Amino acid sequence: MSLIPPKDLTLETSLVQDLPYLSENVVPRRGKILAIVTSTDKMGSSDKSTGYELTELSRAYYVFKANGFEVDIASPLGGKPPVIIDDDDMGAFDYAFLNDSIAQYKANHTIPVEDIIPDEYEAVFFAGGKGAMFDFPDNKAIQSIIRTYYQSNKVVGAVCHGPAALVHVTLDNGRPLLENKMVSGFTNDEELLLIPDAKSIFPFLLQDKIVAQGARLNKGDMYLEKVSHDKNLVTGQNPWSTWVLAETMIKQLGYTPKYREITDEENAVHILSVYNTQGSQKAKEVIKEMYQTEKKKINRVLIASHSIIAAMKGDIGRFYDILGLVTYIKKYDSAEVKI
Structure with a gap:
């Protein structure tokens, strides 16, 4: 414990206007991106709490905003979804998100996915959080959004457990979306180390399902950044992949990502x-x-x-x-x- 620095309390008061990446050299508006988070608050029949991972939403949200895109937030049920906040992972941008009245209104009043108008957005991003394993895979509205976007060359992004949204999507040609695609997602090693009984809690292990759908799994080191970019499909292995994944989505949209100081x-x-x-x-x-x-x-x-x-x-x-x-x-x- 002596090797761990004391918590920087100034982080908790971070504001958007204090972060140069967001407040300086503002990029003109280019369109809108849809972010989707889970509505599930428990892992199956267990008593384990879950929700969406705040850092996976907040960091992608601000990359999109900094690069000229408005962001709307949706969830399967709409309204206020459950959120997981890990104090050890929180940084200036994550606290700024908690102190951002507009971001908080959107996060606490999410749009039901069945009410989404797909034509309004240039891309869709699925944040992770273990709840996504339960309410993303079989949601017909989510499947329709993904199929429509992918087939019309709009960008589809997903990080950590977010790729669970992709596993049951079938294209108009009758083939699985993931077939022959290079894909990253939360791995079995990462899942089972922290939740040894994950096989009995989740409907499936994400890595197993991705492979079963015919994808080419792009697996990196445990709990370190790994992003796959296969045409207009961009996926990331874990929370530490979020920054690069969001910037890769910006590149796929045809723009050079705005300069950002590495954290x-x-x-x-x-x-x-x-x-x-x-x-x-x-x-x-x-x-x-x-x-x-x-x-x-x-x-x-x-x-x-x-x-x-x-x-x-x-x-x-x-x-x-x-x-x-x-x-x-x-x-x-x-x-x-x-x-």
């Missing part, structure tokens, strides 16, 4: 990716470069969480390696290393 969380994801592929010494070299030359910050809470994941998997060597990276970052954060 400390994304820097942490990069460090972990370097560690996975090139080892701890190279990861330390990248950390040093980030602090000394690039003047970047790294979210060491996220890196520390991966040490816990290693311990849960019984990989003690990896556990100590990653703790070593956290200690190394702390020295820079504490100015114990001259930069």
Whole structure:
């Protein structure tokens, strides 16, 4: 716990107008994007609470807004959907979303999906959250929106458990939408590590269903960014894929994404990716470069969480390696290393 920094209380007061990405160099309006979240608050017959993941909605919402698109939010039942807020994952944009009166009105007064007018939007985005496994796959209105958008070359995006919306969509030619598509989504390894009895709780495991529909699964490291882009279908593996997924959707819409300063969380994801592929010494070299030359910050809470994941998997060597990276970052954060 001594390696974890104290919570930055100023984050909780973040406002849209204080974030340069949103308040400066405003992009003229280009159209509208529809975001869809789950209405399910319990995982099947279990007592486990669920809902949509706030960070997956908030980050995509602001990427779309920053790039000139208005965003409407819908859900299967409409109204106020259940939301999951993980304090450890919250950043400035996520708190800004909670403090944004317009965003909060839309999030608390979602449009029922059956009332959506598809022609009003250029793209649809499905946020994750485990509830999506229950009310997305067999919803006929959702299936119709996806089929219409995909076949008319509008952009369809989904992250984490959001791709559950895609698994039962059949195109007009009678073939599954996912057949022969490169697709990412929450993997079995990620699901079963945190919910060992997931097979008995969910109607299916998302990875299994994606593969069964004939997709080519594009699987990345556990709990690290991985995005697949197959023509007008854009999918992401987990919450840490949301930023890049949303910007990939903007590219598919024909625009160059507005410049955005990479977050400390994304820097942490990069460090972990370097560690996975090139080892701890190279990861330390990248950390040093980030602090000394690039003047970047790294979210060491996220890196520390991966040490816990290693311990849960019984990989003690990896556990100590990653703790070593956290200690190394702390020295820079504490100015114990001259930069």
